[in-house]
Structures are given as structure tokens and as C-alpha cells.
Amino acid sequence: MIHLPDRFSRLQPRETLARTQVLERGWPFFLDLCIAAIGLACFYAVVRIAMFWAGRPEPEFIVSLSPRALPHYAFYSVVRIGLAYLLSLLFAISYGYIAAYNQRAEKVMIAILDILQSIPVLSFLPPVMLAMIALFPTRQLGVEMGAIVLIFTGSVWNMAFSFYSSLKSIPRELMEATNIYCFSRVQRLFQLELPYAAIGLIWNSIMSVAGAWFFLMACEMFHLGSRDFRLPGLGSYLQTAADAGNGVAICWGLAVMILIIVATDQLVWRPLIAWSDKFKFEQVESSKRITSPILHLLTQSTALASLSHRLVDPLTESLYTRLAKHRIAKLRQLTTSRPQSRLLSIVVRIVLVIVIAAAVLYAALQAVALLRPLPGAAYLHIFQGAIATFLRVNLALLLASAWTIPVGVAIGSSPRLARIAQPLAQIAASVPATALFPVLLLALVRIGGGMGIGSIALMLLGTQWYILFNVIAGAIAIPSDLKEVATLFRFSRIQRWKTVILPGIFPYLITGLVTASGGAWNASIIAEYFPIKGQILQTIGLGAIISEATGGGRFPVLLLATMVMALMVVTTNRLVWRPLFRLAETRYKLGA
Template sequence: MMHLPNGFSYSRGREALARAQVFKRSWPFVMDLAVAAIGLACFYCIVLIAKFWAGPPNAQMVVSLSPRSLPQYAFYSVVRIGLAYLLSLLFAVSYGYMAAYNTRIEQFMIAVLDILQSIPVLSFLPSVMLAMVGLFPTRHIGVELGAIVLIFTGAVWNMAFSFYSSLKSIPRELIEATTVYRFSRWQRLVQLELPYAAIGLVWNSIMSVAGAWFFLMACEMFHFRSQDFRLPGLGSYLQTAADQGNGRAIAYGLFSMIAIIVATDQLVWRPLIAWSDKFKFEQVESSQRVVSPVLHLLTQSNVFSALKRHTTEPLNERIYVHLAKRREERIRVLAERPPTSSNSGKIVGWAVLAIAAVVIYFMAMHTVILLRPVTGSQYLQLLKGAAATFGRVNLSLLLAAAWTIPAGVAIGFHPRLAKLAQPLAQIAASVPATALFPVILLMLVRLGGGLGIGSIALMLLGTQWYILFNVIAGALAIPTDLKEVATLFRFSTLQRWQTVILPGIFPFLVTGMVTASGGAWNASIIAEYFRLNNQTLQTVGLGAQISAATESGQFPILLLGTVLISLMVVTTNRLLWRPLYRLAETRYKLGA
């Protein structure tokens, strides 16, 4: 006979079961109310931003260091970063797709991408800001769009490199399957290419947003000649606090930024990481999966289920059917049409090349004209600064790779560790190093160092996270069956690294090193030229010369510094990164 514990009754058990069933039935309704509330809040935010942007520009805006201003400033900064990220995602997918599938211009597009991601944000600043303000001279939206574009230039490149690298490493049998089943380009993009690139794209998105926070201070508050551009936001708040040496305000600003980063991690990135884990290319399902309570709750919402069932799924089906019919019709027309020898395509191509050659020649001549005022001593100073910055960039890369590779592999191989370490790494990557740099610089001065060593430390703070997040993505993307084979055959630690880990993370590691190199060049403008307590500290370097030229409006020096960066990046790309990319696409590519 079964004995029941004291105080237990069947009626009480039935009541508990009934309450659990009622809660289970009512929970989706609660989620629907939450979704509706979020929708109304987003609509209110859009109205508020539209009203603010449509107003006249405030040329004499004063940044308040009162803690009461922080919620409003945080809202404005989050909106700018969010719009810059959406613009970056659209550009990354479009540019990466074009570069991966157009062999004729692939090398040129990747070289251009490598140059653009290495050019410091301040090199874009004068032209971008003046152009946007000129487009909207009587509205505040001009300055806002300029800041958003500047944030975009500091956040987009690693996402584009990641998507391009993922497309080049898709297994051949998957591409052949899409050909056999006659997938359209849109269907292949949605059902193969985007899912395959999801893990790397999500982790690089985290890094892009962290990079946006890193450069927020430079994008929301800067000087150009006699003009002072200021925007209300966390970046301008922290910059003003740093200029005045207000430690309490810096603490308030950093606390607000960390709170936003933690909330973003739990509400956005953690659900996306858990969602992208299902696109892992493997034949054996992993016993350890990334979980997200927020994603689980969202999947229980009736609103999202109904939206998917009645909107997205029928729309996708109609698009696929329409594209399939167009493909069949195009094949039928080509089969019935007799072959013709037309040179119209070649003529158009040569015409485009001729126009491009004329434009390039015109721009080159104007560049030479702009560089005429530069003296020989200034050339020597720029070359000396370029050599110094080049050494700091490469030293920071080596120091970053020394710890991020083992740390990233450990985080990627252990989901429990990733759950704790990933938010901490995101916070550390997002906190602007310029807000911490006064403390670091004072410590180095006391220890006998200076800005020369401090600039390497600041470059390291802005560089190492590109490698770390890409290595984590690469470790997560290693198929579970390969890990189990290594365990089954009792590989030693060295064998595991040689045969599984390094080959598995190699494409992601190359992407991380390339983007980290660009991040180091970008960080040089802040690392080598710093304002502290209304004093300007600088060291020998190209970044310092670009920052000084931007502030004083010396366009020839600014242009020549940018050209020198481009030449060094192109040379490095040709001698190092392109061979490594080719090796990743051929030897270290998953496939049967």
C-alpha cells in the first residue's frame, strides 16, 4: 500500500494541478500584453525622436552633468546606436554577398573594405558632418544623421568581413543541394547563407555595438575649426565629465552605460545567441545548448505565433512560388530564343570602366593639388608617425591574440562559462576606454611610463575584443561530432588544438585579426592624442597627427595621413591577410 506524506490530500493536489494549468494557459496572454506594451512604447519613442530631430539645431548646447539628465541622454544614445547597427547590418549583408559572388571585383571590394575599416573615424568626420549639416541646415536631423553615419563607420566593417568569410566557407555539398533543388537567390540567401552565417554575424553584431559604444564619445562631441558639434547623449556626458575631471559624473555615466549593456545582453543578445545555435553545422546534436528564458517566453506568445502563421509563412511561400515561376519562365524563354552574338554587354562594361577611370583621374589630380602645401619636414614627420603607429598596432595585435585565443576557446566550449563571461566581456568591450584612460595614464606616469606605453594599452582595450568575440563564435561553430571524435580517441590537449580547435576557428580567427587590425588603427586617433583636464597629451604617431589636423582643420595633413594608412593597410592585406583568407577558404573549410 502506498502511504501519503502527512498533510497531503488528493483535493489539495488537484487544486495545485489546476492552478498550474490555469497559469500555463494564462501565461501567453500575459506575454501578449507585454508585447503590446512594448509596441506602444516603441511608437511613443518614434514620435519623441521625430519631434526632436525636426526641431532647429542647437548650436550652443550645454551638456548637463546632473544625474537627472542621464535617462534622456541614454535614450538618445541608444537610438543612435540602434539605427547605426541596422544600417550596418544591411550594408554588411549586401556588401559581403556582392564580394563573395563576384569574382571579377572580389579582390578590389575586399581591399576597399580593408582600407575603410582601418581609416580612423575622425578622417570621415569633417566631410560627413559638413555634408549632413548642409543637407539639413535648419533642422537638428542633420547633426543626428552625421553622428549616426560616424557610428556606422566605426561598427560596420567586422560584420561585413564576417558575412563574407561565412559565405566563402559554406560546404560545397550544401551549395550543390540548393542548385539541385533550383533555389532562387532569395531562397538560398534566406534558407542557407543567412542561417550558416548566423553565429558569426550575431557575435560580430555584439562586437559592432560594443565598438559603437567605444566611439560614442568621439561621435557625439567634437570640435572642427571654430565649430563645436555637441549632441545630448551618454558619449557627450562622459566626454564632458572627463574634460572637467568630474569623477562622480564619470561613475554615473559608466553605471548607466553598464546597466544598458546588461539589459541589452539579456533582452537582445542572449536570445539571439540561443536562436542562432540551432543553425550550427553538425550531424550530432549537442547535449549542451545555449538557453535563454526571454527567447522561451517569446516563443510562447500567441501574438508572435499568429503573426508567423498568418503573415510571414504565407508571404515567404508566395515569394518562393513567384520566384520559381519567374525562373521557369526565364529558362523557357532562353531555350526558345536563338543564340545571338551581342556585344552590348561588353560595350556597357567598357563604358563604365572608362567613366570610373576618368573619375579616379580627376580625384587623383585634385588630391595632388591639395597636397601641394605640405612641406618636406611635414612629410618626414608623417612617415615617422606612421612607423610608430604601425609598430604599436602590430604589438597590440600580438598581445591581444596571446590571451583572447585560449579564453575565447574556453568560453565557446563551455556554455555555462559563456553565460557568465560573455556579458562581462561585452561590458568590458563597450565601456569607452577614453573614460578609463585618465586613470590608466596616471598609473603609468607614476610607474615611469607615459603616453607612448599608454597608447598601446588603449589600443589593446579597443582591439582585443574583435579577436575574442570571433574566436568564441568559431569555437561555438565547431561541430559537436568533431569534439566527440577527439574525446573518443583520447586526443591530448596538443592534438586537440592541432586537429580540431585551430582548424575549426581559423576562418573566424582571420576575420577577428583583420578587424582587430582596423580597430587598432581606428583607436590610434584616441590613443595618441588625448585631452585631460583641459590639457592635450600626445605622442609621436599618425593617429595624433590626424587628430590634431582634424581639430585645426588642416585638410592636407588629414588627407595625407589617411593616404598613408591606406597604403600600409593595402600592403599588409596583400602580403598577409589575403593569403590567410585563401587558406581559410580552401584548407580549413567544412565539407564532405
């Protein structure tokens, strides 16, 4: 028997209930104080960033390897990645929306997206940095904006592909329901399209932020011709430590990075994943739900509940009502519109097309003029490098798919396993492989390998996560009623994979493979050309050519290599990925 102290034994049930009520009343107040403290901290961060960016640029910033400098560097890196992610999210939603609903522009926009996702970060580096520095020549803001845009170019494309493929796979009956109830485009976006795409978009956001950490070293410390750009941040800290061979500093930097990743997972991604679970397209609710203590605490906040009830809900209802009335009036106006107004819109479109075509033609002529001095040997060297990189990319995709598909399905099908495996996968995807590559390369040299095998290993480390996170999202999005039907009819494991799992994850898998392919081409700039302890280790490939041309300021070679890489990626997408996308949009689309 357990004997309680006298002060507990004397408590009456009424007194116990009173204390419980006091705690229930005090806990939301404590949450409100925490939310207010977070708001003040964000305001202070904005002030600090504004003061630093408004100052004069530091041409040769000296990166300190002292652990005391890590909190300061981590703060600036988190701000850069956060701003780059917000920019990526806005771009992905806007670009994916237009590409999904504008049939005339869809083919061109997807082709452009294929090209942009295959262009390495270092190929964007010269024009981006020169343009930003020209816009803000006397402020640190120019270099900072250049770094943010570079991080953006390395993390946005998989989000755009995810949102586009989600919009193309929305069930027809849901779209018809929005038309029957006269939803405006804004109301349909926020009440159907974003919720339907939430699962894939959140998991690709996790991958994008992980990719931002992966390319952080290249974005915070780089050479452009004779100029050396260094920004205070974790990326420059790890790059400086790797160049100096300082293993202790590398461990300190990776420890801080892992701490930030775990905190981000628990405070941001886990609540979002639990929140998005309610948007699954299913008729039978699953008994296994994803939970988040942070999300549960936020729902208990009286300040957030009051703000939503008194401000957000009335504003959204008023906005949706006005937009619906405006849409109905616009539809009536279109039925009675005159031919003159239609003719004017056609003329405007023709003029716009002519202006864009003229700009593209001018850029093409300038590119031809820049490539004219290159000898024939340069073309042959780039062609050989393209073949070598193409083979490495496809081998990396095969190796990645072999383990990410079964592991991703296992994680997405088990909330308990996802609670453990998701932070580990996120940490593994976020740690810059370039920080671990010296150890990996030395191990491969000892067993008889070299840069040929090492480059494939580094591509694998940087791109396998695109497939894994998309497969996890696809497994989570499989409706629970389909799983219960498979259980009811006692499907074997092979039957379950053939009829439920593979068809269910197929659209997400294709998105993951497309973005992983582009990521592998992008990672070739690091995988095939690696500086270590004062020497350059490289192998034949387009990535090595681009890295070498960027460091030497040879812009004609950089332009030609980038064009060849983009051409190969677009050709592969047209012959392989686009037919698979159409198959995912038709045969494996959910619907009644």
C-alpha cells in the same frame, strides 16, 4: 515531515490540474500584453525622436552633468547606436554578398573594405558632417544623421568581413543542394547563407555595438575647425565629465552604460545566440545547448505564433514559389538569348566602368591639388608617424592574441562559462577606454611609463575584443561530432588543439585579426593624442597627426595622413591577411 496549510491539503489532484491549466492559458496572454506594451513604447520612441530631429539645430548644446539628465541622454544614444547598427547590418549583408559571388569585383571590393576599415572615424568626420549639414541645414536631423553615419563607420567593417568569410566557407554540398532544388537567390539567402553565417554575424554584431559605445564619445562631441558640435547623449556626458575631471559624473555615466549593456545582452543578444545555436553545421547534436529564458518566453507567445502561422509562412512560401518559377524561366531565356542582348549588356558595363574611372580620376586630381602646398618636412613627419603607429599596432595584436585565443576557446566551448563571461566581456568591450584612460595614464606615469606605453594599452583595450568575440564564435561553430571523435580517440590536449580547435576557429580567427588590425589603426586617433584637463598628451604617430589636423582644420595634412594609413593597411592585408584568407577558404573549410 512538512505540514502543508489546510487550504493546500484540501486540493484534489483534479483541482490542481485545473489551476495549472488556467496558469498555462493565462501566461501566453500576459506575454502578448508585454509584447503589445513594447510595441507601444517603440512607437512612442519614434514619435519623440521625430519631434526632436525635426526641430532646429542647437549650435552650442550645454551638457548637464546632473544624474537626472542621464535617462534622457541614454535614450538618444541608444537610438543612434540602434539605427547605426541596422544600417551596418544591411550594408554588411549587401556588400559581403556581392564580394563573395562576384569574382570580378571581389578583389576591388575587398581592397576598398581594407581601406575603409583602417580609416579613423575622425577622418570621416569633416566630409560626413559637412555633407549632412548641407542636406539638412535648418534641422537637427543633419547633425544627428552625421553622428549616426560616424558610428556606422566605426562598427560596420568587422560585420562585412564576417559575412563575406562565412559565405566563402559554405560547404560545397549545401550549395549544390540549393541548385538542385532551384532555389532563387532570395530563398538561398534566407534558408542557407544567413543561417550558416548567423553565429559569426551575431557575435560580430555584439562587437560592433560594443565598438559603437567605444567611439560614442568621439561621435557625440567633437570640434570641426572653429565649430563645436555637441549632441545630447551618454558619449557627450562622459566626455564632458572627463574634461572636467568629475569622477562622480564619470561613475554615474559608466553605471548607466553598463546597465544598458547588461539589459541589451539579456533581452537581445542572449536570445539570438541561443536561437542561432540550431544553425551549427553538424550531424550529431550537442548535449550542451545554449539556453535563454527570454527566447523560451517568446516561443510561448500565442500572438507571435499566430502571426507566423497565418501571415509570415504563407507569404514566404508564395514568394519562394514565384521566385523559383522566375529563376527557371530566366535560365531558359539565357539559353536562347540573342547575341544582341549580350552585346548590349557588355556595352552598358563598359560605359559604367568608364564613368567610375572618370570619377576616381577626378577625385585623385583634386587630392593631388590639395596636397601640393605641403612642404617636404610634412611628408617626413607623416612617414615617421606611420612607422611608429605600425609597430604599436602589431605589438597590440600580439599581446591581444596571447590571451584572447585560449580564453575565447574556453568561453565558446562551455555554455555555462559563456553565460557568465559573455556579459562581462561585452561590458569591458563597450566601456569607452577614453573614460578610463586618465586613470591608466596617471598609473603609467607613476611607474615610469608614458604616452608610448599608454598608447599601446589604449589600442589593446579597443581592439582585443575583435579577436575574442570571433574566437568565441569559431569555438561555438565547431561541430559537436568533431569534438566527440576527439574524445572517442582520446586525443591529448595538444592533439585536440592541433587537429580540432585551431583548424575549427581558423577562419573566424583570421577575420578577428583583420578587423582588430583595422580597429587598432582606427583607435590610434585616440591612443596617440589625448586631451586632459586643458592640456594635450601626445606621442609621435599617424593617429596623433590625424587628430591634430582635424582639430586645427588642416585638411591637406589630414588627407595625406589618411592616405598613408590606408596604404599601409592595404599592403599588410595583401601580403599577410589575403593568403591566410585563401587558406581558410580551402584547407580549413567544412565539408563532406
